[in-house]
Amino acid sequence: MTTIGNNLQQVRTRLDAACTAAGRDAGSVSLLAVSKTFGPEAVREAALAGQRCFGENYVQEAVEKMALVAAMQLPHALEWHCIGPLQSNKTRLVATHFDWVHTVDRLKIAERLSDQRPDGLPPLQVCIQVNVDGGATKAGVAPDEAVALARAVARLPRLALRGVMSIPDAVEGFDAQCAVHARAHAVWVAVRDALAEDGVGGVDTLSLGMTADLDAAVRAGSTMVRVGSGIFGGRHYPAA
Numbered sequence: 001m002t003t004i005g006n007n008l009q010q011v012r013t014r015l016d017a018a019c020t021a022a023g024r025d026a027g028s029v030s031l032l033a034v035s036k037t038f039g040p041e042a043v044r045e046a047a048l049a050g051q052r053c054f055g056e057n058y059v060q061e062a063v064e065k066m067a068l069v070a071a072m073q074l075p076h077a078l079e080w081h082c083i084g085p086l087q088s089n090k091t092r093l094v095a096t097h098f099d100w101v102h103t104v105d106r107l108k109i110a111e112r113l114s115d116q117r118p119d120g121l122p123p124l125q126v127c128i129q130v131n132v133d134g135g136a137t138k139a140g141v142a143p144d145e146a147v148a149l150a151r152a153v154a155r156l157p158r159l160a161l162r163g164v165m166s167i168p169d170a171v172e173g174f175d176a177q178c179a180v181h182a183r184a185h186a187v188w189v190a191v192r193d194a195l196a197e198d199g200v201g202g203v204d205t206l207s208l209g210m211t212a213d214l215d216a217a218v219r220a221g222s223t224m225v226r227v228g229s230g231i232f233g234g235r236h237y238p239a240a
């Protein structure tokens with residue numbers, strides 16, 4: 001098996017162990033493979049090892065990669081998740097090419113995504129990004145504004161609200177990680193319950209946890225972990 005295939009198997013084993021340790025069913029947390037900075041060949045290797053969902057941060061890079069991967073005629077369709085910051089001038093590309101967006105943190109961006117989602121495609125699946133630990137400069141809506149934004153997003157015709165996403169700053173230690181992740185979980189529960197009151201179902205996703213902290217994220221109730229370096233290895237960013 002390839003290195004990426006081996007890594008994927010190890011991450012899946014770790015994920016199952018984290019579920020068991022948390023008293024949750026194995027398979028109750030889905031795995032998003034974060035392929036940013038890695039080329040189409042790496043995506044292909046992961047796909048051939050059974051991976052279906054891929055996360056990308058940089059829209060232009062992602063769209064070019066998607067075209068190259070599509071030409072490879074893989075045995076199953078891939079699902080692409082945008083997990084990077086969203087700028088207004090990129091929303092049309094995102095609405096056209098991605099299946100999911102995890103980083104909606106203001107209504108204006110959500111409205112553009114809904115307006116620009118092509119008619120022939122299913123609704124764009126979206127999560128509200130919540131800033132549970134950072135200052136005013138960090139991406140994500142404040143926890144106490146998440147429900148209002150989620151309600152407004154859920155009314156947009158070409159979007160389907162799926163839940164909440166968060167990227168807490170790295171902290172050392174399982175207990176400290178659990179504590180910050182618990183705040184994201186609380187926001188997700190508040191959003192899910194508020195939308196259920198409105199009669200909106202399908203809010204089933206808490207996108208939380210990366211290579212370093214996925215065990216704590218699973219303990220805190222994550223339903224989708226986003227793993228990059230644990231699958232593809234260390235990233236090398238080109239010099240700016």
Ligand SMILES: *Cc1c(COP(=O)(O)O)cnc(C)c1O
Nearest residue numbers: 034083210211226227228229230
């Ligand atoms: C890069 C990135 C990841 C993956 O991080 P790793 O530490 O490599 O697992 C997950 N989520 C987001 C939003 C990212 O930007």
